[in-house]
Amino acid sequence: MWCAYVLFGTVFGWLLSRSGAADYDFVQGMFLFTELQLYGIIGVGVAVALPGIWWIKRRGTGLGGVPVTVTPKARHRGNVVGGALFGVGWSLTGMCPGPILVNVGEGKLYAIAAFAGVLVGASLFGVTYERWRKLLGLPDVAAKD
Amino acid sequence: MLILHDLEPYHWAVAGAGIGVLTLVLLFVLRRRLGISTGFENLCSLVVKAPYFRRPSLAASHGWRLPLLGGLALGGALSAVLGGGWAPIWDLGMFDAFIGMGPAGKVAWMFAGGVLIGFGTRMAGGCTSGHGIFGMANLERSGLMATLSFMGAGVITTNVIYRLLVGV
Numbered sequence: 001m002w003c004a005y006v007l008f009g010t011v012f013g014w015l016l017s018r019s020g021a022a023d024y025d026f027v028q029g030m031f032l033f034t035e036l037q038l039y040g041i042i043g044v045g046v047a048v049a050l051p052g053i054w055w056i057k058r059r060g061t062g063l064g065g066v067p068v069t070v071t072p073k074a075r076h077r078g079n080v081v082g083g084a085l086f087g088v089g090w091s092l093t094g095m096c097p098g099p100i101l102v103n104v105g106e107g108k109l110y111a112i113a114a115f116a117g118v119l120v121g122a123s124l125f126g127v128t129y130e131r132w133r134k135l136l137g138l139p140d141v142a143a144k145d
Numbered sequence: 146m147l148i149l150h151d152l153e154p155y156h157w158a159v160a161g162a163g164i165g166v167l168t169l170v171l172l173f174v175l176r177r178r179l180g181i182s183t184g185f186e187n188l189c190s191l192v193v194k195a196p197y198f199r200r201p202s203l204a205a206s207h208g209w210r211l212p213l214l215g216g217l218a219l220g221g222a223l224s225a226v227l228g229g230g231w232a233p234i235w236d237l238g239m240f241d242a243f244i245g246m247g248p249a250g251k252v253a254w255m256f257a258g259g260v261l262i263g264f265g266t267r268m269a270g271g272c273t274s275g276h277g278i279f280g281m282a283n284l285e286r287s288g289l290m291a292t293l294s295f296m297g298a299g300v301i302t303t304n305v306i307y308r309l310l311v312g313v
Contacts, residue, residue, distance in 0.1 A: 009216015017224035019160030025238035031303035040157030048165025049282035082268025083291040087298025089261030105221025113252040117259020125267040126197040
């Protein structure tokens with residue numbers, strides 16, 4: 001089954017690579033409003049996924065009649081606080097999480113540093129989780145998926 | 146044009162539709178909710194033994210999130226190989242033109258940004274894919290709040306750097 005996810009990741013990674021989503025200049029252009037390519041991509045992506053997700057949820061099953069459940073992400077103050085920290089990082093590096101790996105694959109050497117930073121940052125959050133949980137109303141670890 | 150081999154990028158409508166369709170294929174065929182940044186926790190959990198990384202649901206998702214991360218890198222590599230050949234790249238477009246740091250400076254800059262991305266996405270519970278694409282397409286309040294927040298912070302940061310500090 002893991003090969004299916006490698007294949008999925010490869011196609012997704014190709015699209016990110018060739019669309020500008022994994023390109024420093026396109027990301028800065030988006031934030032400067034001088035290049036609207038990535039707004040178009042996110043907008044169309046959401047517009048295409050929206051009716052499909054609605055339909056799959058209404059059916060309640062995926063391919064071959066296997067049950068599919070969609071769990072909405074928890075709402076808490078971390079959405080905004082963490083989102084803002086991520087936004088600063090996205091601007092600095094010109095990469096969001098998927099494109100970091102895509103850029104590493106493309107051979108962009110500085111992306112390896114961003115990838116190392118991401119793992120350090122995520123680890124840092126993991127070991128300090130209890131500190132943020134109450135403060136930001138984050139879900140209990142056991143309830144997280 | 147892309148930094149990668151000066152390639153012409155796909156039309157935004159084509160790329161957006163592709164990402165939308167991929168999101169639906171993942172849900173309909175593989176029964177997974179699109180999301181990349183949780184995969185970083187899967188990687189961290191292999192080394193860091195904090196209780197946060199020992200939750201059973203995380204280990205249970207190794208089998209699909211880790212191959213997906215590998216696939217993303219493979220997709221990038223394939224794109225380089227077929228787009229003009231794979232070679233190590235230090236080029237960074239606007240950054241080189243207006244900020245202009247050498248390799249060591251870029252590494253430090255990227256590492257710092259990466260820490261914010263890793264920490265921030267985990268605190269937010271998702272990134273551009275899980276909150277921005279899937280969350281918003283599923284009309285989730287958490288997705289909308291996170292997306293507004295990271296887009297806003299990105300707009301402010303880039304404008305401070307390029308319009309205020311270096312003056313594009």
